[in-house]
Amino acid sequence: MTGTVSRAAVLGSPIAHSLSPILHRAAYAELGLRDWRYDAIECDEDGLAGLLGTMGPEWAGLSLTMPLKRAVLPLLDTVSDLAVAVGGANTVVFGDGGARHGENTDVYGIVAALTEAGVSAPRGATILGGGATAASAIAALCELGLGGPGLGEITLVVRDPARAGETLRVAERLGVTVAVVPFDRGFGREPTGRIGTGELVISTLPSGAADHLAGEVAAALPDKGALFDVVYAPWPTPLAAAVLDRGLTVIGGFAMLLHQAVRQVELMTGRSEVPVEAMRAAGEAEITRRAG
Incomplete structure (x- = not known):
């Protein structure tokens, strides 16, 4: 998607506290993905279907937190066996034609x-x-x-x-x-x-x-x-x-939050070498900042 903005975001309610933007943006910076954008979007179960319906070809993926991990399943085109077994997807990857695929990276x-x-x-x-x-x-x-x-x-x-x-x-x-x-x-x-x-x-x-x-x-x-x-x-x-x-x-x-985000970056960007330590440092620095 060179020359165009590729988008990703974390959805949930409440969402303001999420560390996901810090982690994903740190990965993008280290990988040189200057045309990638990652946001936090407030969304509850009632608003999920409508929001998904507005997402165009610029969208690469979504991270989902509570209460959306189970609510998203009927809105997906395909779901991994693990997400089916666990009964929840915390990750949506958009494919050709906007097809929505659900994964579980929490495990x-x-x-x-x-x-x-x-x-x-x-x-x-x-x-x-x-x-x-x-x-x-x-x-x-x-x-x-x-x-x-x-x-x-x-x-x-x-x-x-x-x-x-x-x-x-x-x-x-x-x-x-x-x-x-x-x-x-x-x-x-x-x-x-x-x-x-x-x-x-x-x-x-x-x-x-x-x-x-x-x-x-x-x-x-x-x-x-x-x-x-x-x-x-x-x-x-x-x-x-x-x-x-x-x-x-x-x-x-x-540690769980970090590694599930690492796997999400892999799935959304297609990159196999994800900068774990850069993401760890960014997340730890933000936790320290909030605590101070």
Whole structure:
């Protein structure tokens, strides 16, 4: 598209806080894509179809955040097998004639974040929360070898097990076995022992929602355990701080955000060499700026 502007954007509501423009623009600058533009657009479920209908041939792709990841599926022409299985697409790539293809790069982001931190083969895992990010976490753990017959156990800890149906259907589509327990039972205590031999806890809860669990989770993790907290600001969260105090591995949500964006840049631009470190530096600098 030399000589014309190629457009991409992140959609969601609320969207003003999104780091995606910082990450994608850093990649464009490093790649020399001077004719590429990346914006943040406020959009809720009701406005999504209409907005997509206004997008012409200059559009290369979209990043989607809540509440649009599931709402976009019926508006797409094709959807990757992974996005179908997880039940949500966080990425739209526009093809010939404006065809809309949906992908899920959240799973890639989780796997890359864990692997980068050396947590590539946990023997068991506990996921806090039962929403869309928890579904992506299940898929990521499946890629790391958990949840199948004879493999490490995945436990899903939710406020109301009766409302975890969609996430359990994701596990079923992936061929993964997941145990579900409510929050009102203590971590590591009999009879649930819900961390048990699990080496990894993944918190998919929003900022502040896991604060009261910090002591329990930190105490229940084994000596070589790890925490992945999808929150990235403010950082560290009380949960992350408690686990760090034990000298254990902690991965923050920025790592997931970074790597899912790296994969999006690959998909939207067609470039295979994406400047990860330039994107990381730009994102970390913006987080520091906002915190200050």
